[in-house]
Amino acid sequence: MTTITSRTRIKICGLTRLEDLQDAITLGADAVGFVFYAKSPRYIQPAAAAQLIAQIPPFVSTVGLFVNASADEVHEVVAQTSIAMLQFHGDETMEQCASIAAAVNRPFMRAIRVKPDTSPADLLKYDSDYRAASRLFTGLLLDTYVDSYGGSGKVFDWSLIPENIAPRVVLSGGLSAQNATDAVLRVRPYAVDVSSGVEHDKGIKDKAKIHAFIAAVRLADSADHAHAKQTD
Numbered sequence: 586m587t588t589i590t591s592r593t594r595i596k597i598c599g600l601t602r603l604e605d606l607q608d609a610i611t612l613g614a615d616a617v618g619f620v621f622y623a624k625s626p627r628y629i630q631p632a633a634a635a636q637l638i639a640q641i642p643p644f645v646s647t648v649g650l651f652v653n654a655s656a657d658e659v660h661e662v663v664a665q666t667s668i669a670m671l672q673f674h675g676d677e678t679m680e681q682c683a684s685i686a687a688a689v690n691r692p693f694m695r696a697i698r699v700k701p702d703t704s705p706a707d708l709l710k711y712d713s714d715y716r717a718a719s720r721l722f723t724g725l726l727l728d729t730y731v732d733s734y735g736g737s738g739k740v741f742d743w744s745l746i747p748e749n750i751a752p753r754v755v756l757s758g759g760l761s762a763q764n765a766t767d768a769v770l771r772v773r774p775y776a777v778d779v780s781s782g783v784e785h786d787k788g789i790k791d792k793a794k795i796h797a798f799i800a801a802v803r804l805a806d807s808a809d810h811a812h813a814k815q816t817d
């Protein structure tokens with residue numbers, strides 16, 4: 586009987602150009618992220634994002650990234666862009682995330698910026714608390730802590746991630762074609778997220794790097810597949 590193994594989902598974040606969006610989708614990205622944080626070098630105006638999003642074919646999820654935005658700001662972006670999912674990447678409280686997501690009726694990911702003193706117990710608590718707080722919570726995006734909030738290109742200690750929450754984790758922070766296979770095999774996250782690792786300038790993606798990143802993730806998936814067949 587054919588063995589079916591899970592496929593790691595892939596989010597390419599920080600898109601600002603149609604050609605990069607088309608490359609990401611053609612190469613197999615499951616989700617694309619748009620940064621609505623004005624201080625980011627990957628910031629995109631909602632009107633420009635709306636034009637890109639209008640070009641996206643079915644079955645590719647769109648993620649809007651916010652840092653400490655007000656409910657009105659998020660509402661305005663959702664109204665302009667029809668973004669499908671929210672990613673809270675700042676210092677928002679759990680109540681603020683739940684309230685804003687409910688107000689715009691969108692599912693959301695909570696980005697956790699992992700510090701050196703973050704413990705596995707902390708991550709378990711975030712997951713259980715958010716799951717209890719909102720039916721719109723879809724999972725934790727685990728990223729490396731930086732003062733600029735994200736897009737650092739730096740990895741954090743993946744061994745901190747408890748095995749039992751990995752199926753609801755989007756692994757992020759410093760991923761690239763060079764470490765993605767190892768990251769997927771070690772963590773087995775639901776998805777991976779990348780920005781710097783597929784760029785040649787901030788906000789400007791590199792098609793060859795996107796291709797290499799997705800191939801590295803698929804290599805891990807196929808290794809999982811081969812292992813599953815051996816144990817059949």
Ligand SMILES: O=C(O)c1ccccc1NCC(=O)[C@H](O)[C@H](O)COP(=O)(O)O
Binds near residue numbers: 598622674734782
């Ligand atoms: O990408 C940014 O510039 C950014 C700025 C402020 C907050 C979040 C930001 N990005 C969020 C993402 O989801 C990135 O993909 C994530 O931080 C990983 O970035 P990288 O380490 O560059 O792959």
